[in-house]
Amino acid sequence: xxxxxxxxxxxxxxxxxxxxxxxxYDRNSHPDGARIIQIVSDGxxxxxxxxxxxxxxxxxxxxxxxxxxxxxxxxxxxFFSPSLIIHCSKKRLVHFSGVPIPLVVQVDAKGNAKxxxxxxxxxxxxxTLPIPSQKIYDKKGFFTxxxxxxxxxxTLIRYSHN
Amino acid sequence: MFSAGxxxxxxxxxxxxxxxxxxxxIRQIVPDGxxxxxxxxxxxxxxxxxxxxxxxxxxxxxxxxxxxxxxxxxxxxxxxxKKKSLFISDVKNGENVVIEIDDNGQETTxxxxxxxxxxxxxxxxxxxxxxxxxGFFTSKINLIDSRQEIVRFSYK
Numbered sequence: 001x002x003x004x005x006x007x008x009x010x011x012x013x014x015x016x017x018x019x020x021x022x023x024x025y026d027r028n029s030h031p032d033g034a035r036i037i038q039i040v041s042d043g044x045x046x047x048x049x050x051x052x053x054x055x056x057x058x059x060x061x062x063x064x065x066x067x068x069x070x071x072x073x074x075x076x077x078x079f080f081s082p083s084l085i086i087h088c089s090k091k092r093l094v095h096f097s098g099v100p101i102p103l104v105v106q107v108d109a110k111g112n113a114k115x116x117x118x119x120x121x122x123x124x125x126x127x128t129l130p131i132p133s134q135k136i137y138d139k140k141g142f143f144t145x146x147x148x149x150x151x152x153x154x155t156l157i158r159y160s161h162n
Numbered sequence: 163m164f165s166a167g168x169x170x171x172x173x174x175x176x177x178x179x180x181x182x183x184x185x186x187x188i189r190q191i192v193p194d195g196x197x198x199x200x201x202x203x204x205x206x207x208x209x210x211x212x213x214x215x216x217x218x219x220x221x222x223x224x225x226x227x228x229x230x231x232x233x234x235x236x237x238x239x240x241x242x243x244k245k246k247s248l249f250i251s252d253v254k255n256g257e258n259v260v261i262e263i264d265d266n267g268q269e270t271t272x273x274x275x276x277x278x279x280x281x282x283x284x285x286x287x288x289x290x291x292x293x294x295x296x297g298f299f300t301s302k303i304n305l306i307d308s309r310q311e312i313v314r315f316s317y318k
Contacts, residue, residue, distance in 0.1 A: 087292065
């Protein structure tokens with residue numbers, strides 16, 4: 001009886017300290033399905049993410065702290081930089097794109113995108129980097145990629161630490 | 163579809179501030195948080211260097227990798243910056259070591275009792291950071307000879 005009580009207390013304490021789901025975002029309506037390969041927190045509850053479809057095209061999705069889309073852009077990029085997101089903050093997203101040549105795209109908070117190029121060459125990330133760099137948490141919570149075991153797509157979930 | 167996407171863009175964002183020779187290939191970039199960075203550059207004959215540049219793109223420090231004692235440049239990893247020091251892991255005389263380099267280029271080597279101190283085994287070159295508060299770094303592939311440069315951009 002005493003052991004059972006301790007066990008129940010332990011389970012109860014786990015429940016007390018579990019994270020809370022704040023929002024989720026999925027691209028399940030996308031006909032090709034999607035898998036998340038990179039998440040970069042903006043530090044304020046939002047994030048930018050890279051989704052790979054079954055046709056191997058990459059899509060950049062920038063979400064605000066409520067999980068609403070600020071910017072979405074399909075890019076050709078996996079061939080020159082596995083780490084497509086360069087920088088993400090509340091005010092700014094910078095990412096690589098392969099359209100029409102390798103270049104850098106800078107997006108403001110309103111979703112307006114501007115292209116950066118260079119003379120006599122093209123811009124890319126560190127091509128030998130096999131795994132994209134990730135930032136999956138901030139002060140108030142964290143992000144996960146949830147896989148549906150019955151489907152090929154994933155869902156991006158925001159949790160608060162409390 | 164991609165053409166339509168490109169039309170949504172307008173040119174030109176960001177400003178190129180400086181660039182530095184990245185040899186045949188740049189393998190790791192880690193910013194110092196103040197506009198400078200350290201990076202690993204490699205030649206095809208397995209020669210590699212760790213290069214530390216300040217916010218003006220001027221050389222603070224560089225070290226050759228001793229290929230005799232260090233059979234593959236992949237052993238060299240930039241770990242992190244702390245205040246005015248750069249920390250890298252390397253293999254010296256067959257032993258894994260961590261080297262702290264101050265902004266005068268002075269090296270201090272740390273060895274463990276088991277002679278095997280460094281970053282996590284799976285770290286590889288995954289500790290890449292390409293941005294800081296004021297700008298970002300990319301590698302640039304030159305169209306003529308396909309050699310690389312590291313390029314610093316400001317966001318504005």
